[in-house]
Amino acid sequence: MNRFVLSIAAAATALSFANQAFAGEQFIDETGFAVSGYDVVAYFSLPQNPVGQTQPAPVEGNKSITAEHNGATFAFSSEENRDAFTANPAKYVPQYDGHCAYGVAKGGKVPGNPTLWRIIDDKLYLNITKNVVGFWEEDIPANINLSTGNWPSLDPQPASDATIPQWSSAAPQG
Template structure:
């Protein structure tokens, strides 16, 4: 391998991985306008039980990331997000984690969430949460393997089934 080819290969490998399009629904906000930082302060319940409701953000406390507008309940949460957006943004650009484990992009419901290894995962329906929770580590492994191939595809344009958003308020 020539020095030029080696340098190019190292540069490509060292480049950051960019996310695909963030899922944005009719609210115009990522995660339907819910505060992604607030999830990390909510009590997480055991597998098989519904998680606490997500915290709506405010339309006047926002930040841009991954081509989308994220809303926050407090300026402190927005500032935490801006300091490390990749830590707080949902995995798979806000698409359903179980859907990604099966090889596709479908919307993630912000009220069907779980934090695993300090990462936020969303799912699409209560039934899907049940499948996801049958083997969370295995489903994450499958999703990680699939994401490389489906990540460049456009974000889902489907609505979230049986979901009424509490759109950010001013």
């Protein structure tokens, strides 16, 4: 019995490392930072507006407070947020490596705009434009199901190299 339990634990550990190894490339825009240099931990402390309303502005990171994850540099507004991220990056990184959640639902990798965000079931989702947010919000659970089904085939593809439309991001402060 103990060998069986150890085998299951070893298999689970191996699978968790395998999933990390096969993570797709993080979307990085012209700032050179993941999520345009916004603090991914700070999203989780912002008030979230109801569906159909614009979310609050995200918190800019500081270019001197950073951490590396999935081949990308993430910036943070405080050392505490950076430490929370490094302790559990999977909790904070945007879904689909920072690509637009609705784009993934439709079968492609397009940039995620960090000002168009929503947290659902403790996961951060980004979308590309305000119009797309409207389509995403028409049926968020169905769109998440589509995205989840599409992601395995999209994940190994290179990250989007497109620019976020009508978006002029600035590098983190500091």
